[in-house]
Amino acid sequence: MSEEIKHFDLVILGHGAAAFSAGIKASELSSGEMSIAMIGTGPLGGTCVNVGCVPSKYLLEASHRVFRPKHPKMEGIYETNVVHDFSAVMKGLRSYVKQARESKYVDVMRSYENVALYEGLARFTDRKTVEISDPKGKKIGKVSGSNILIATGSRPSIPNIDGLNDAGFLTSDTIWGIDELPSSIAIVGGGAIGLEIGQALLHFGSSVTVIEALDSLLPQTEPEIGSAIRALLEKEGMKFYMKARVSSVHKSSKNKIVEVITHKGRERVEVDEILVATGRLPNTDTLNLDAAGIKTDPRGQVLTERSMKTTSPGIYAAGDCVSKRLFLETLAAREGVIAVSNMFGEDLRIDYDSSTWAVFTYPQIAGVGMTENEFSRKNGSCSCRTFPLSNLTKASIIGETEGLIKITVDPKDNRVVGMHIMAPNATDIITEGAYAVQNGYKINDIIATSHIFPSMSEGIKNAAQSFIRDLSMMSCCME
Amino acid sequence: MEEKKVKLRIYGMTCDDCVRTISSSLKKQPGVLDVKISLQEGTGEVKIEPAGLSPEGILKNQVFSKGSHYKATLVE
Numbered sequence: 126m127s128e129e130i131k132h133f134d135l136v137i138l139g140h141g142a143a144a145f146s147a148g149i150k151a152s153e154l155s156s157g158e159m160s161i162a163m164i165g166t167g168p169l170g171g172t173c174v175n176v177g178c179v180p181s182k183y184l185l186e187a188s189h190r191v192f193r194p195k196h197p198k199m200e201g202i203y204e205t206n207v208v209h210d211f212s213a214v215m216k217g218l219r220s221y222v223k224q225a226r227e228s229k230y231v232d233v234m235r236s237y238e239n240v241a242l243y244e245g246l247a248r249f250t251d252r253k254t255v256e257i258s259d260p261k262g263k264k265i266g267k268v269s270g271s272n273i274l275i276a277t278g279s280r281p282s283i284p285n286i287d288g289l290n291d292a293g294f295l296t297s298d299t300i301w302g303i304d305e306l307p308s309s310i311a312i313v314g315g316g317a318i319g320l321e322i323g324q325a326l327l328h329f330g331s332s333v334t335v336i337e338a339l340d341s342l343l344p345q346t347e348p349e350i351g352s353a354i355r356a357l358l359e360k361e362g363m364k365f366y367m368k369a370r371v372s373s374v375h376k377s378s379k380n381k382i383v384e385v386i387t388h389k390g391r392e393r394v395e396v397d398e399i400l401v402a403t404g405r406l407p408n409t410d411t412l413n414l415d416a417a418g419i420k421t422d423p424r425g426q427v428l429t430e431r432s433m434k435t436t437s438p439g440i441y442a443a444g445d446c447v448s449k450r451l452f453l454e455t456l457a458a459r460e461g462v463i464a465v466s467n468m469f470g471e472d473l474r475i476d477y478d479s480s481t482w483a484v485f486t487y488p489q490i491a492g493v494g495m496t497e498n499e500f501s502r503k504n505g506s507c508s509c510r511t512f513p514l515s516n517l518t519k520a521s522i523i524g525e526t527e528g529l530i531k532i533t534v535d536p537k538d539n540r541v542v543g544m545h546i547m548a549p550n551a552t553d554i555i556t557e558g559a560y561a562v563q564n565g566y567k568i569n570d571i572i573a574t575s576h577i578f579p580s581m582s583e584g585i586k587n588a589a590q591s592f593i594r595d596l597s598m599m600s601c602c603m604e
Numbered sequence: 605m606e607e608k609k610v611k612l613r614i615y616g617m618t619c620d621d622c623v624r625t626i627s628s629s630l631k632k633q634p635g636v637l638d639v640k641i642s643l644q645e646g647t648g649e650v651k652i653e654p655a656g657l658s659p660e661g662i663l664k665n666q667v668f669s670k671g672s673h674y675k676a677t678l679v680e
């Protein structure tokens with residue numbers, strides 16, 4: 126290895142969503158003059174395009190197209206069996222991921238001559254210098270940066286379960302490589318990733334069992350939504366062990382046996398495959414952050430201010446490696462832009478309070494701002510209304526009435542502080558909630574805004590109206 | 605009086621006029637004592653009075669503001 130240290134205006138650790146948005150923003154602000162080193166391991170684009178958002182949404186969409194014609198919801202429309210080939214779907218998924226990676230990352234990077242890509246693992250040697258090594262640990266080179274951005278993301282965390290490694294298991298990193306649908310699967314962890322992949326496999330015909338440590342699903346949302354999605358998934362055939370823990374796993378001649386401990390005692394779940402979806406760990410353990418004076422929280426996530434500055438001057442962090450509550454591609458990209466803009470002297474801050482998040486089950490779940498419990502814990506009291514989709518004309522026409530819209534307001538001034546939705550297109554209509562929370566809109570602002578009839582978005586207006594009147598006494602399209 | 609030298613990387617300079625524009629704008633900023641700019645290297649050295657101006661404060665100078673095609677970052 127040459128001991129020469131190559132200097133850059135900006136060194137970015139990682140080459141995922143946060144890294145790309147930061148690199149592109151820095152190039153735009155400097156009119157392509159800023160010299161940037163981008164160091165990363167694995168396929169370009171990181172988690173989202175390769176093993177995260179993109180393949181999971183592809184699989185879910187494909188699975189719904191198989192499942193929904195088999196379960197029509199309108200009178201006179203009969204069950205249709207969709208002819209499909211799971212292995213061809215998976216081939217299509219991988220080819221889509223490859224094409225998305227090429228067009229959105231590889232080709233894009235070619236147009237930035239100021240960015241030098243380094244394939245390897247980065248590690249700080251001091252506050253300004255980063256050493257790069259190949260996957261075998263062989264040192265490749267050293268770079269230094271006037272500014273540094275840590276954007277190394279996260280990876281699936283694997284719990285220490287007796288026998289798990291010997292029995293073998295899938296994670297959200299590896300499941301995209303399968304060609305055969307597991308006839309049955311145990312999913313350890315009932316969070317967003319477990320439920321999304323679980324419902325996709327269920328819709329293709331797998332028998333799915335979810336083992337969840339908490340007593341409710343999706344604690345980030347309203348409890349009504351957690352219960353409603355569980356009831357719906359159970360109706361579709363998903364089995365749940367709640368408040369349960371996997372004590373051990375072993376292999377039988379054909380299958381994998383998962384030993385589950387619940388409040389009722391021990392149970393054995395025999396499955397074809399296991400998916401571990403018990404959360405993610407930040408990729409910060411090998412960065413030697415101490416050498417650069419960077420502090421982390423107890424989970425190893427980098428502590429930052431809302432300006433994305435770390436505890437070390439000139440070093441910023443963005444994306445899933447940051448200490449925060451929501452881990453999303455959209456936030457990673459925004460944090461990358463904020464970090465870089467602040468390197469150029471701006472005063473931007475990340476706004477987590479009006480960030481939208483989603484779970485892409487069918488129906489989808491999406492939220493923004495605080496839940497009823499969060500607001501009242503913080504402020505002592507709150508006001509909220511829940512509007513069931515069974516009351517919404519569009520939902521009842523199409524028979525998609527399993528869902529709800531819940532709005533929480535500050536009782537002092539009726540400002541919307543949170544909106545949580547379970548609806549077929551919750552990920553689209555939640556944006557209205559984001560506008561409301563971000564701009565401090567009040568219930569009356571939503572009511573006074575034109576909404577199409579009949580539409581799912583009208584449900585948000587109805588939910589707002591239920592603060593001022595009893596909806597059972599209200600006619601259609603009443604203002 | 606305490607003095608501090610701050611090194612800048614300056615982007616968007618193409619000619620001596622750019623150097624003059626940036627220098628004169630920086631020199632007018634309260635807390636700036638002296639400015640040296642290298643067009644060739646795309647860098648600047650600004651002597652400041654730390655009690656009156658922080659290094660990051662230099663980046664907020666009008667000449668680097670939104671809409672201007674001159675931009676700067678700090679070099680430590």
Ligand SMILES: Cc1cc2nc3c(=O)[nH]c(=O)nc-3n(C[C@H](O)[C@H](O)[C@H](O)COP(=O)(O)OP(=O)(O)OC[C@H]3O[C@@H](n4cnc5c(N)ncnc54)[C@H](O)[C@@H]3O)c2cc1C
Pocket residue numbers: 138139140141142143144164165166167168170171172173174176177178179181182245246247248276277278279297318408411412443444445446452453454455456457485
């Ligand atoms: C199954 C799944 C589904 C998801 N679905 C969604 C969704 O629908 N919508 C959404 O908004 N978000 C979704 N997410 C979350 C989203 O993918 C992440 O929030 C986002 O990709 C994080 O981007 P990042 O740039 O922080 O990290 P990453 O994209 O993980 O990039 C980090 C990169 O750094 C590399 N790296 C690690 N250590 C080092 C090192 N020492 N040196 C150099 N490089 C290193 C990694 O290999 C990786 O390439 C999903 C995640 C998963 C797992």
